[in-house]
Amino acid sequence: MQQVRDEQAVAAYVERFGDVLTDAGMPRLASRIFAALLADDDGRMTAAELTETLEVSPAAVSGAVRYLTHVGMIGKERERGSRRDVYVVRAEAWHDAIMSRDRVMNEIMRSMARGVEAVGGPETSAGRRLQLSVDFIDFITRRLGDLQEEWSERRAKLMAD
Amino acid sequence: MQQVRDEQAVAAYVERFGDVLTDAGMPRLASRIFAALLADDDGRMTAAELTETLEVSPAAVSGAVRYLTHVGMIGKERERGSRRDVYVVRAEAWHDAIMSRDRVMNEIMRSMARGVEAVGGPETSAGRRLQLSVDFIDFITRRLGDLQEEWSERRAKLMAD
DNA sequence: AAGAAGATTCACTATTTGCTGAATGATGTG
DNA sequence: CACATCATTCAGCAAATAGTGAATCTTCTT
Incomplete structure (x- = not known):
């Protein structure tokens, strides 16, 4: 029984879990980004995807992502021959x-x-x-x-x- | 060799250690209060002592102390027949x-x-x-x-x- | 080399947070 | 019971934080 992924339910969950992380002391947008990555099907999202699904500016994503990489919770990768960064939730x-x-x-x-x-x-x-x-x-x-x-x-x- | 307690050095230390705790995420005044209590000779200070040595308003002490008791880091006691609360750093x-x-x-x-x-x-x-x-x-x-x-x-x- | 697509930086704004002073509330003393 | 002494609450202020939009910097494509 492979359930179908209900994107709306996932989006709602991302917000809820983001709030929990924020309560735990993580900056708000960083929390939402981490939640989104954890819930993403393959755990990989580009900055563009993040700005769109979370409805924030690219600038905000840039800052939040800097924080997350700094504390080692996500990694930034870039496929060769591309300009877009893809962020991945690190196993560790x-x-x-x-x-x-x-x-x-x-x-x-x-x-x-x-x-x-x-x-x-x-x-x-x-x-x-x-x-x-x-x-x-x-x-x-x-x-x-x-x-x-x-x-x-x-x-x-x-x-x- | 029982050293003499240099109150000025202690005060300086309280500020430094308070900063460390603040960096760790604890609200500023709460950090300073906890530091002051830890460094106090018998680990017991009244609200008045705190407002004086930390140079803040009684109102601020009231708020910070509420936080600290809430997370269980200090205890509030009151000697019977007195109106002044005395705060003690809890062993735990x-x-x-x-x-x-x-x-x-x-x-x-x-x-x-x-x-x-x-x-x-x-x-x-x-x-x-x-x-x-x-x-x-x-x-x-x-x-x-x-x-x-x-x-x-x-x-x-x-x-x- | 020029242009386009993306990320980042910066100046500004809105929100949140921590503190103060004044007012209020609680509790012991004459 | 009235007064004094402390603690707490509340409105307001100042500083810090998180986000936006525009400008700038980077890097791939042609």
Whole structure:
């Protein structure tokens, strides 16, 4: 039973899912573009397609797409002998999105580590509190790295079927 | 060697760390308040202290503090027979912050799961792509829960010293 | 080399967000 | 019960953000 693709339903879904991503902190148009790519049949859309289906200006697409490629959630490709960029949702989109958060976490950790000194060293109560936070973040981010690997393996096995 | 606490250095640190948190997506004043509490000697400050040391209006503190309590990073207490609230950084601040992100992740996951149907079911290529994303997020968030537990135990042991 | 098709940049506008000051509300004290 | 002390809410303002349209830059075609 191969269902027929109801483009209108898909469009509606793109908007709903876009909203969810926006609530999660992603810029609005970037959210909609990512949603559109995820829901697109072959996960590949040109800038022109995006401006048309999302009803925004090419300029806006350009900016949003820069953001998405920057955080590694989509890739920009160009078929040789063509001028149009085609954007593809990367297989590692979520992986990278989480890892980019990880980078932020690392910043926080480093700043807190410096804070230990600023408040008078690890013997002070503020110092202890900061250090404990550092330890926690460190623990979580390390383990998160392991999880990504575990997933890659698990996925590889599934793909082998 | 118990260092003397240099309040000026602490204040400077609060601003730097506040910036880091803001970059991570936390509203500006909320970041500064959380930083101030983390760096405070006993991790407890009244609203008045906050307005004074951070040089903002009581109204602003009220709003920022609402945000922070909402995401569970600080607690509001009031000593009986007093009108002043005292805000304390919760021991589980980071834990809860991460878990609250987790709630967001769950929203995303649920939305993508609904998307599988919208794009024509799990047999379509878009459906497969969405389902794979769901699986990944599911995997990560579950494991993240385990990690929090592991940390609690680890921490309990350390505290026993 | 000229032209066309596309992407990007830039100046501007509209919306959203974070803060202030003033007014209002809540809660303890004489 | 009236007053004082704090917290909160609300209208307004200032700064940041996301998008538009026009101009510019790139790159393929002929």
